[in-house]
Amino acid sequence: QDQLVQSGGEVKKPGAAVKVSCKASGHTFTNYGFTWVRQAPGQGLDYMGWSSAHNGYTIYAQKYQDRVTMTTDTSTSTAYMELRSLRSDDTAVYYCARGTSVAGPFDSWGQGTLVTVSS
Amino acid sequence: QSALTQPPSASGSPGQSVTISCTGTSSDVGANNYVSWYQQHPGKAPKLMISGVSKRPSGVPDRFSGSKSGNTASLTVSGLQAEDEADYYCSSYAASSGYVFGTGTKVTVL
Numbered sequence: 001q002d003q004l005v006q007s008g009g010e011v012k013k014p015g016a017a018v019k020v021s022c023k024a025s026g027h028t029f030t031n032y033g034f035t036w037v038r039q040a041p042g043q044g045l046d047y048m049g050w051s052s053a054h055n056g057y058t059i060y061a062q063k064y065q066d067r068v069t070m071t072t073d074t075s076t077s078t079a080y081m082e083l084r085s086l087r088s089d090d091t092a093v094y095y096c097a098r099g100t101s102v103a104g105p106f107d108s109w110g111q112g113t114l115v116t117v118s119s
Numbered sequence: 120q121s122a123l124t125q126p127p128s129a130s131g132s133p134g135q136s137v138t139i140s141c142t143g144t145s146s147d148v149g150a151n152n153y154v155s156w157y158q159q160h161p162g163k164a165p166k167l168m169i170s171g172v173s174k175r176p177s178g179v180p181d182r183f184s185g186s187k188s189g190n191t192a193s194l195t196v197s198g199l200q201a202e203d204e205a206d207y208y209c210s211s212y213a214a215s216s217g218y219v220f221g222t223g224t225k226v227t228v229l
Contacts, residue, residue, distance in 0.1 A: 035218065037165075037220075044122070044208065044220060044221070044222055044223040045157070045159075045165065045208050045210075045220040045223070046220065047210075047217060047218040047219060047220055049217065050217060050218070059217045060217075061120070061216060061217060061218075062120070062216060095164055095165070097165075102212070102217060102218070103151070103153040103212035103218075104153055104155055104170070104210065104212060104218060105153075105155040105167050105170035105171070105176075105210075106155075106167060107167045107170075107176060109164040109165055109166070110164065111164055112164055
């Protein structure tokens, strides 16, 4: 059964970094890539970028390009998203989602990880 | 990359149909057929409902259908049921920036 299980919620101070993990099971990890999407409280979905588990190709949304790094670890079937220089407006639920292409669609989603940025 | 434009809300009575529009540009919706729709219930992760403009993944009821004309895509939910009450987001691939989501539409079943 395809499943993406994300790491638990985090509380961070402004200026810190957070790294969220997304462990995949039930499918061949290297056949897919992973997108990261965030959702601030009461807001819509915001695309952050994509990382391929097949060849390591990554693409980031321009607004996050300077602060985000997305990676995949084929030995543990886990995707990671690190966001640095956190601000209060980075408080959001962060989702990973699986797709076979950077163009989508994304057919399996993690449960979400709440990241709270507060002093 | 600006978000795709959706109406904030839509509603219908049980059994009726509701159609949600999703307006982009010639750089995203109008440029390819990588248009998808996602359903999100409160506190839950999004769920893929339509891919490739009009394809339904396995398990999605055929009450859900998608279409596209020019820079505007549409999602129609026929025979509305109580469980269809949710937020719906369109999305499109944009070669210059990767991916873009719509602003979201809250569907209410009256």
